[in-house]
Amino acid sequence: MILPGNALEVEHLSVRLGDVEVLRDLSFSVPEGSSLAVIGPNGSGKTILFRALIDAVSHDGTVRWAPGARIGYVPQRLDLERNLPVTGDDLLRARARLAAAPPSDIERVLSRVGLTREILRKAIGTLSGGQFQRLLMGLALLGDPTVLLLDEPTAGIDEPGQERVTETVRRLQNDGVTVLMISHDLSVVVRFATNVLCLTRDHTCFGVPRQVLTPELLEQVYGEPVALYVHDDPGSTR
Amino acid sequence: MMIQVPPVSVLALSGSMAVAAGLVGAFALMRRMTLAGDALSHVALPGIGVAILIGINPLAGALVALLGGALLIWALERRTRVATEAIIGVVFSAALAVGALLATGEQLIDALFGAPGTLSPWELGAGLVGAATVIAFMILARDRLVLLFLSSDVARTAGIDVQRLSLFYLLAFALTVALGLRYLGALLMGSLIIIPAATARQLARNMSQMLGWSVGLAVFATVLGAWIAESTGHETGPLIVIVAASCFVVVTAVRRR
Secondary structure: OOOOOEEEEEEEEEEEEOOEEEEEEEEEEEEOOOEEEEEOOOOOOHHHHHHHHOOOOOOEEEEEEOOOOOEEEEOOOOOOOOOOOOEHHHHHHHHHHHOOOOOHHHHHHHHHOOOOOHHHHOEHHHOOHHHHHHHHHHHHHOOOOOEEEEEOOOOOOOHHHHHHHHHHHHHHHHOOOEEEEEOOOHHHHHHHOOEEEEEOOOOEEEEOHHHHOOHHHHHHHHOOOOOOOOOOOHHHOO | OOOOOOHHHHHHHHHHHHHHHHHHHHHHHHOOOHHHHHHHHHOHHHHHHHHHHHOOOHHHHHHHHHHHHHHHHHHHHHHOOOOHHHHHHHHHHHHHHHHHHHOOHHHHHHHHHOOOOOOOHHHHHHHHHHHHHHHHHHHHOHHHHHHHHHOHHHHHHOOOOHHHHHHHHHHHHHHHHHHHHHHHHHHHHHHHHHHHHHHHHHHOOOHHHHHHHHHHHHHHHHHHHHHHHHHHOOOHHHHHHHHHHHHHHHHHHHHHO
């Protein structure tokens, strides 16, 4: 049984891919309505963790979601070739029909992620990185999720695009959606995360950002010394 | 005694086979399985060879081999995506070689390139039911397939049984190849699935147009190819593929301007 008030509980999670143990004995919990940032160097198993949480890779240990949890997943990489004549409308309509959601939900979701109707007619291959990322968020929101998993939502996007993506995430948090986010962007982590889960090759850690994000850990994660200054205004963190 | 099937029924069968090929092909492009799909169609050959050896209907042998091939791709992809293409290439090229040893002479040519011949009512009925099954599946599963091929993880969190849908799509692909064997043969049927879809990709602006163009072009190539074959006395399969490939070349040339 999951503790009341928790959206997710993970106990002794281990994932092995072939001969490599990617995740070892990982335990943490995510309270409902909170946000968890997952940080770690490349190859530390962040995406594998998300895929284990949605049962897409076989694993040992326990993953418990709150009863009735609906998960929206926003992947970093897609299987789909992007130069196909698939439009925003094709994706959103397909998801809306599967969720038995009325077409008006598409409009509502577009405004939640800050996109205009124009996006519907465009082929997904012609969208900017930020627009595409927000389209994928909209796709996830059509299932009316209680939990959102975001895999590096700001990676490879220009700065204004990043701002709009993080603004969208902030709005979703305000709406009470539990957010799990993989991010390399420390300013995003400190501004938005209730808790941080760090995955490095040697160890894992879990806690509130100000306690967990020590200079030693940041050096391990980023491969070079990183100084973190946290101002009282959470919006001006560097 | 062989009962003559009226030509309109033959047209209905080849037409519905082409519709199925157009639909399956559009999603094969989304799934990036153009190469795997073409190789999969080759696996029909050893099935035909074994069927001839043990004296059963060659198409039944081909169907069993194709469904087995689809299961093999499905099982391999569950393990690893990277190695799949290479394994498929090796296994299905070997299948072609084994098939070439089992079937010889005219049988081999017919199996490779198709031979419309005389259609029995049983074959007609089974073919129409098979085509209707594929078409119905592709229409009903369209939304789920779009999400699956966008991202299997997105599909999974949307409540889709990813493994089962993937298997059903591969079986629909295999069944479509089996439907076209009589007209196009093991070597060419993959082309009728892939070429109209590849042409449609250049013409379409959204998913519905992509499916529409892909189906339209597959039917056009099949009907025109069969008509030219009938008029000139040449083989049907190669002509169908030549018509489809000509459409691709023309569209590519016009789009490049």
